[in-house]
Amino acid sequence: MGYEWFISLRYLRARRKQTFISVISFISIAGVALGVAALILVLAIMTGFHDGVRQQILGNVPHVLIQKRGVGIDDWQLKLDQVRAASDKIVSAQPFVVKQAMLLANGNVAAVNVKGISADNRVLKQRFMTDGAPVAERLFAAPKPLPGLVLAADTAAALGVALGDQVNVIPPDFDLTPFGLIPKIKPFTVVAIARARGGFLDTYYAYISLHQAQRFIGTPRHISGIEIEVERFDQAPAVAALLRHQFAYPYSVRSWQEMFGSFLAALRLEKLGLFIVLAIIVLVAAFNIATTLIMVVMDKNKDIAILRSMGATSRSIMKIFVFEGLLIGTSGTVLGTALGLTLALRADAIITWLERQLGITLFDKAVYGLDHFPSEVVGGDVVTVVVTAMVICLGATVYPAWRAASLDPAESLRYQ
Numbered sequence: 515m516g517y518e519w520f521i522s523l524r525y526l527r528a529r530r531k532q533t534f535i536s537v538i539s540f541i542s543i544a545g546v547a548l549g550v551a552a553l554i555l556v557l558a559i560m561t562g563f564h565d566g567v568r569q570q571i572l573g574n575v576p577h578v579l580i581q582k583r584g585v586g587i588d589d590w591q592l593k594l595d596q597v598r599a600a601s602d603k604i605v606s607a608q609p610f611v612v613k614q615a616m617l618l619a620n621g622n623v624a625a626v627n628v629k630g631i632s633a634d635n636r637v638l639k640q641r642f643m644t645d646g647a648p649v650a651e652r653l654f655a656a657p658k659p660l661p662g663l664v665l666a667a668d669t670a671a672a673l674g675v676a677l678g679d680q681v682n683v684i685p686p687d688f689d690l691t692p693f694g695l696i697p698k699i700k701p702f703t704v705v706a707i708a709r710a711r712g713g714f715l716d717t718y719y720a721y722i723s724l725h726q727a728q729r730f731i732g733t734p735r736h737i738s739g740i741e742i743e744v745e746r747f748d749q750a751p752a753v754a755a756l757l758r759h760q761f762a763y764p765y766s767v768r769s770w771q772e773m774f775g776s777f778l779a780a781l782r783l784e785k786l787g788l789f790i791v792l793a794i795i796v797l798v799a800a801f802n803i804a805t806t807l808i809m810v811v812m813d814k815n816k817d818i819a820i821l822r823s824m825g826a827t828s829r830s831i832m833k834i835f836v837f838e839g840l841l842i843g844t845s846g847t848v849l850g851t852a853l854g855l856t857l858a859l860r861a862d863a864i865i866t867w868l869e870r871q872l873g874i875t876l877f878d879k880a881v882y883g884l885d886h887f888p889s890e891v892v893g894g895d896v897v898t899v900v901v902t903a904m905v906i907c908l909g910a911t912v913y914p915a916w917r918a919a920s921l922d923p924a925e926s927l928r929y930q
Contacts, residue, residue: 538802538809542806543845545802545846546796546842546847547846547853548795548799548850549792549793550796550846550854552792553899554851554857554895555889558889558890558895559888561889564782575770575774576742577742577770578750578757578767578769579741579766579770580593580765581738581739581740581765582739582765583763583764583765585736586611586733586737586738587739587740590736590740593740593761597757600760601744603744606742607740608631608632608634608636608741608743609739609740610630610632610737610739611731611737612627613685614628615683615720617669617683618681619674619675619679619681622673622674623673626669628719628727628731630727630728631722632724633650633723638653640708641708643707644705644706645677649706652705653705653722660702660703661700661723661726662723663705663722664705664708665706666707666708667707670704676704677704679703680701680702680703682701683701683730684698685730698730751769753769754768796906799846803842806839807910835915836912839907839914840904843904847907858889859889861889862886
C-alpha cells in the first residue's frame with residue numbers, strides 16, 4: 515500500500531478536534547448509499563412493471579396483425595397458407611372474427627368485443643375457471659343446448675354470472691322483419707371465466723368459436739383478420755415488414771409495437787426520468803464529499819506543507835485527497851448496492867408484510883392486473899447505477915484535490 519492510501523485512511527479517522535469532519539464523512543457515505551439504493555430499487559420496479567404490462571399486452575394481442583381495410587378477408591385459407599410460408603420465425607397464424615357487442619344477463623349490461631377464435635388460439639392457453647373439461651373442448655363442441663362463451667373475470671362479475679349461466683349477446687346488427695328492424699340476439703352459455711381479474715385488455719373481450727362468430731357477427735366465408743405469433747416478440751417488426759411486401763393495400767400489417775409501442779415508450783421515458791431525478795440524490799451526496807474534502811484541506815494545510823517539504827509531489831498530494839473521496843464514494847456505493855438489491859429482490863415480500871402489518875392495501879393487484887408486486891433486477895441497470903455513482907463521487911474530489919496540490923508550502927508554514 516502506497517503512503518497516499520495510508521494518509522487517506524488516517525485523515526478519515528476522527529480525532530478529538532476533527533469529530534465534525536468525520537460526521538460529515540459518514541453523512542456523505544449515507545447519502546451516497548441511499549441514492550444508489552433508491553436508484554436500483556426504482557429501476558427494478560419500473561423494469562418489472564414494464565415487463566408485466568408488456569406480457570399482458572402480448573397475452574391478448576398478436577405479435578403481428580393482418581387486416582383488410584373496409585371489408586373482411588374472404589379467401590382467408592389461402593392467406594393463412596401464404597403467411598405461414600412467409601418466414602420460419604412465424605410460430606402460428608390464426609384467423610379471427612371480432613365485433614363490438616352488448617352482453618345482457620340478470621338485468622346487467624356490459625360492452626365488449628366479441629371475438630371468434632380457432633381452437634389453437636393462444637388465448638385459450640391462459641388460466642380459466644371451468645367445470646373440469648378443457649376450455650377449447652367446451653367452446654368448440656356442438657351447441658347443447660347453447661353455444662359456449664368465454665368471459666373475463668371482470669365482465670362476469672359485472673354481469674353477475676357464473677359457469678353455466680346464460681348470457682345474451684347483442685351485436686350492432688338488425689334483422690329486417692315485417693314488424694320493422696329487430697336487433698339480433700343470441701343466447702350463449704358461459705363455459706369458462708378467466709381466473710385473474712383486472713388483466714390488461716382481457717376485460718374488453720368475450721370469446722366464442724370462429725364458426726359461431728362467422729354466422730352470428732360476421733359472414734360465413736369472411737374473417738376480420740389474421741393473428742400471427744413469432745418466436746420472440748422483438749422479431750415482430752421484421753416479420754411485419756416482410757409481410758407488407760406480400761400483403762399490399764388494401765391489407766394492413768401491423769406489429770404489436772405499432773399498436774402499443776407509444777405506451778411502452780412512455781414507460782421507458784418515465785424510467786429514464788426517474789433515473790435522472792434520483793441521480794440528483796447521489797449528486798447532493800457528492801457535494802457533501804466535496805465539502806468534507808475542502809474542510810480537510812483547510813485543516814491540513816500544515817500537514818500538506820510538511821509533506822511537500824519532505825519531497826511529496828503535487829501529484830501525490832492530489833492522490834491523497836482523491837483516494838479519500840473515493841473511499842467515501844466506494845463505501846456508500848457498496849452499501850447502497852447491497853441495500854438496493856436486497857429491497858428489489860424481496861420487494862413483493864416486503865410489500866405483502868407491510869400490508870399485513872398495517873392492514874392497508876399498498877398495491878392493488880386488480881388495478882394493475884399483476885399477480886405480484888413487479889420488481890426485476892437487470893444487471894445492466896445495476897452496473898449503470900454503480901458507474902454513475904462512482905463517476906459523480908470522483909468528480910466531487912477533483913477541485914479539493916487540485917486545491918490541496920496547488921498549496922504553496924512556504925506560505926502555509928510562514929506563520930506556523
